[in-house]
Amino acid sequence: MKNLTLLTDLYQLTMMNGYLNEGIQDDIVVFDMFFRRNPSSGGYTIVCGIEQLVDYINGIHFNPEDIKYLRELGLFTPEFLDMLENFEFTGDIYAVEEGTFMFPGEPIIRVKAPLFQAQLIETTLLNIINFQSLIATKASRVCHAAQGDPVLEFGLRRAQGPDAGIYGSRAAIIxxxxxxxxxxAGKMFDVPVAGTHAHSWIQKFDSEYDAFMAYARSYPDKAMLLVDTYDVLSSGLPNAIKVFDEITKQGHKPMGIRIDSGDLAYLSRMSRLMLSQAGYSDISITASNDLDEYRVQELKNMGCDINSWGVGTKLITSSDCPSLGGVYKLCAASDGEKLVPKIKISEDPEKITNPGFKKVVRIFTGEGQAEADLIMLEDEEIDTKKPLTIFHPVYNWKKKTFTNYSVRELLKPLFVGGKCTYKKRRVMEIRDFVKSEMETLGAHYKRISSPETYKVDLSNKLWLLKRQMLHDSKGE
Amino acid sequence: MKNLTLLTDLYQLTMMNGYLNEGIQDDIVVFDMFFRRNPSSGGYTIVCGIEQLVDYINGIHFNPEDIKYLRELGLFTPEFLDMLENFEFTGDIYAVEEGTFMFPGEPIIRVKAPLFQAQLIETTLLNIINFQSLIATKASRVCHAAQGDPVLEFGLRRAQGPDAGIYGSRAAIIxxxxxxxxxxAGKMFDVPVAGTHAHSWIQKFDSEYDAFMAYARSYPDKAMLLVDTYDVLSSGLPNAIKVFDEITKQGHKPMGIRIDSGDLAYLSRMSRLMLSQAGYSDISITASNDLDEYRVQELKNMGCDINSWGVGTKLITSSDCPSLGGVYKLCAASDGEKLVPKIKISEDPEKITNPGFKKVVRIFTGEGQAEADLIMLEDEEIDTKKPLTIFHPVYNWKKKTFTNYSVRELLKPLFVGGKCTYKKRRVMEIRDFVKSEMETLGAHYKRISSPETYKVDLSNKLWLLKRQMLHDSKGE
Structure with missing residues (x-):
């Protein structure tokens, strides 16, 4: 991974320099990262990119070239530049486990560190988590629409630069x-790679049949043939079937066809018919061409006969919603020895932050279904032997009481006192984790359109604190 | 730059292996990169990323780890892996000068190389050029809407990963x-960096006034104060003016304010009024918050009083159109010594390619305005002493004759016989080039919405060739 230390907004550095001038650089502060809306108006967001965040924090160092560049900007004091030269992260970072589904307003990462340090890391932290969470969520939605059919990520050529291709692939798999x-990405993350041939392969030969035969000579057991270069039903399918007959005679098993244009529902059904009539009923039909969760769902509803999906541009860019608006907000700051809650007021109630040093607890039913999350102050505990009543933070009369339930704290340490406690997991393990986590989330939250809103409530103590601070703030 | 050699779609490698098996890996082929639509339904596209493309090509090498990984996939012959080990690009790459505005269907990059090599580079070439061109074009549109006001790129935290932030910044400046x-990005590309402080700076102090004063102490000559943490008109402005009075007394010149929320048109006008009444009439008012070219244009139309724009998420992701659909299509292939034109047919006329080994010529009026582009076969010449008549490739009766005109060939060598001939330019020089180029493009092509369509015609010879190939292809 390249050194991302300078990958920050200039204002982080000008503020850090200012804090040093004011002598408050070592004040302990707490920042929460959270987002305000799920991507694509969906019902959840899968948090992704935690490993790259850890690598970034572990790799922070200003080298002499960086310092030289910053000095030349003429904005910073020599003392500040000296401090950068010896910069070391000494704080605590807690985050949800990579692959956890989360909801608007919940802290997904919590940074407690000297002001100087907490400020520096804001931009890159957001950059990494916003993007990978966006793509993991999009991929989850596409896979949900595909109802268990395999989905392949094909978007590299349209990704927003090399990293977007690399880390977007990682997130898509997760x-x-x-x-x-x-x-x-396959090499870096040890994940399956897939692909056969392009239209240019077909064009390079004298005929479609010759091209298919040539491909089958090289890959007799992986003959996935792209049948839409000329015409799927009058040319691609008949040629593919001739080639399948040849390789079957040679003792190989044909693999499938891919259709990359046209009416995918009609063409897939007709292709399935022709393949079945030719004796290839269990062959795979892959579709590609501008797919996303909406299109896959529509094709499923239209009764397509597709059992594998190649998804490109619209997945790797999350085209209908190309950013997750994760933010990083001050929620507490030291006043002497003690942490004092901080709140950001806004005209817009949605933009008012939750104050204080907090944690997030997920409440599960006796059957293990996630039913609600509760944002609490760090020192609060839940006694699961007693019933638990939660209430909506705005419409307080909306209450729910749990009797047979269990809870899980979601924020876990990545760094404690600057020491990294994160244990790397293989990407395919994180993917398995996502799969099992998603099974605890009800289908009504996973709908592609108009999902139910999952309950995210505040503990009574946090709710009272917030109300008090809002009332006290009146005027400014 | 990291080694991007493996940053390719698997099918490029499976095809290369297949070509080697068929003994046609050294056939000379020509691929054109072009796009079919301008981003955001705009009137033009600024080509960007050429330098990174050159760096990528120069850096291609498969290291032993790469070969080991590929061997383990079990898809490739030992001969193929040996060839990769000794891979060297020996072809010709021509491209338009970085920063040139281009139009749908025009070759912007032309690769002539052995099939084996031309295939490998497709994916990364598209990844680099698609993204940077997308963002350069978006930035150009935002700057056009800003009518000469400075525009600052602030999108890093929402960019699609680190590279998208880094190369997106580069493209935005260009x-x-x-x-x-x-x-x-400032350090890597030697471009201006900007930024002052965030809402968290204000929150960290006991009052907004204290926070402003602290900032002004550190940066008395760069006091750009963010005035919307509490309330712009009742708190932010009065506090900012008090601080401006202080620093003016100390002999410094206040710099400006930034408004990041609310009704930017109203707040900017009221702020201007209050600042003028306080004697700060020539101060800068920067606006930010979810801006793009449409919003900037709207604010201008509403009579805002803003003279500097901070543009974030919607620029760095090109949110209304987050991908440029650049493609890379085979247009010629060697048959013995001779290059034979190739065409890709499609049901959709828009997707039919232009065959042959081609160039692009821009036609300028006597006054130096770009009036039309002509796609021609490489061996065609224009005699500018004679009148030139061009015609629409579909509606052939639409003709235009030039008498007083000049022409410029747009494709220039980056690599010749594998040797790099590209000369690096500073990013700010490329930006200057874009600025002067854009002056040759009529305002009606630069409109944000519903721009005129710039003429891109085919030479008579190319048009006849294409027609002939289409007719010959009938049936397949």
Whole structure:
């Protein structure tokens, strides 16, 4: 991974320099990272990119070239530049486990560190988590629409630069994709790679049949043939079937066809019919071409006969919603020895933050279904032997009482006193974790459109604190 | 730059292996990169990323670890892996000068190389050029809407990963932005960086006034104060003016204010009034918050009083159109010594390619305005002493004759016989080039919405060739 230390907004550095001038650089502060809306108006967000965040924090160091560049900007004091030269992260970072589904307003990462340090890392932390969470969530939605069919990530050529291709692939796999076309991602993350041939392969030969035969000579057991270069039903399918007959005679098993244009529902059904009539009823039909969760769902509803999906541009860019608006807000700051809650007021109630040093607890039914999350102050505990009543933070009369339930704290340490406590997991393990986590989330929260809103409530103590601070703030 | 050699779709490698098995790996082929639509339904696209493309090509090498990984996939022959080990690009790459505005269907990059090599580079070439061109174009549109006001790129935290932030900043500057908040981009590309403080700075102090004063102590000559943490008109402005009075007394010149929420048109006008009444009439008012070219244009139309724009998420992701659909299509292939034109047929006329080994010529009026582009076969010449008649490739009766005109060939060599001939330019030089180029493009092509369509015609010879190939292809 490249050194991302300078990958920050200039204002982080000008503020840090200012804090040093004011002598408050070592004040302990707490920042929460959270987002305000799920991508694509969906019902949940899968948090992704934790490992790259850890690598970034572990790798922070200003080298002499960086210092030289900053000095030349003429904005900073020599004392500040000296401090950067010896910069070391000494704080605590807690985060949800990579792959956890989360909801608007919940802290997903909590940074407690000297002001100087907490400020520096804001931009890159957001950059990494916002993007990978966006793509993992998109992939999860596409896979949900595909109802268990394999989904392959094919978007590298339209990704927003090399990293977007690489880390987008990683996030797509974590979100549920079965493989990627991206070879570098395959190598870096030990995930399955997939792909056969392009239209240019067909064009390079004298005929479609010759091209298919040539491909089958090289890959007799992986003959996935792209049948839409000329015409799917009058040319691609008849040629593919001739080739399948040849390789079957040679003792190989034909693998499938891919259709990359046209009416995918009609063409897939007709292709299935022709393949069945030719004796290839269990062959795979892969579809590609501008797919996303909406299109996959529509094709399923139209009765397509597709059993594998290649998804490109619209997945790797999350095209209908190309950013997750994760933010990083001050929620507490030291006043002497003690942490004092901080709140950000706004005209817009949605933009008012939750004050204080907090944690998030997930409440599960006796059957293990996630039913609600509760944001609490760090020192609060839940006694699961007693019933638990939660209430909506705005419409307080909306209450729910749990009797047979269990709870899980979601924020876990990544760094404690600057020491990294994070244990790397293989990407495919994180993918398995996502799969099992998603089974605890009800289907009504996973709908592609108009999902139910999952309950995220505040503990009574946090709710009272917030109300008090809002009332006290009146005027400013 | 990291080694991007494996940053390719798996099918490029499976095809290369297949070509080697068929003994056609050294056939010379020509691929064109072009796009079919301008981003955001705009009138033009600024080509960007050429330098990173050159760096990528120069850096291609498969290291032993890469070969080991590929061997383990079990898809490739030992001969193929040996060839990769000794891979060297020996072809020709021509491209338009970085920063040139281009139009749908025009070759912007032309690769002539052995099939084996031309295939490998497709994916990364598209990844790099698609993204940077997208963002340069978006930036150009935002700057156009800002009518000469400075525009600053602030999007790093919402960019699609680190590279998207870094190369997105580069592209934004090339497209016309005046600076970026991204410090690493500032250092890498020697471009202006900008930024002052965030809401968290204000929150960290006991009052907004204290926070402003503290900032002004550190940066008395760069006091750009963010005035919307509590309330712009009742708190932010009065406090900012008090601080401006202080620093003016100390002999410094106040710099400006920034408004990041609310009704930017109203708040900017009221702020201007209050600032003028306080004697600060020439101060800068920067606006930010979810801006793009449409919003900037709207604010201008509403009579806002803003003279500097901070543009974030919607620029760095090109949110209304987060991908440029650049493609890479085979247009010629060797048959013995001779290059034979190739065409890709499609049901959809828009997807039919232009065959042959081609070039692009821009036609300028006597006054130096770009009036039309002509796609021609490489061996065609224009005699500018004679009148030139061009015609629409579909509606052939639409003709135009030039008498007093000049022409410029747009494709220039980056690599010749594998040797790099590209000369690096500073990013700010490329930006200057874009600025002067854009002056040759009529205002009606630069409109944000519903721009005129710039003429891109085919030479008579190319048009006849294409027609012949289409007719010959009938049936397949």
């Amino acid at each position: 979100g549920g994709c079965n493989g990627t076309s991206n070879v570098l | 497209g016309g932005c005046n600076g970026t908040s991204n410090v690493l």
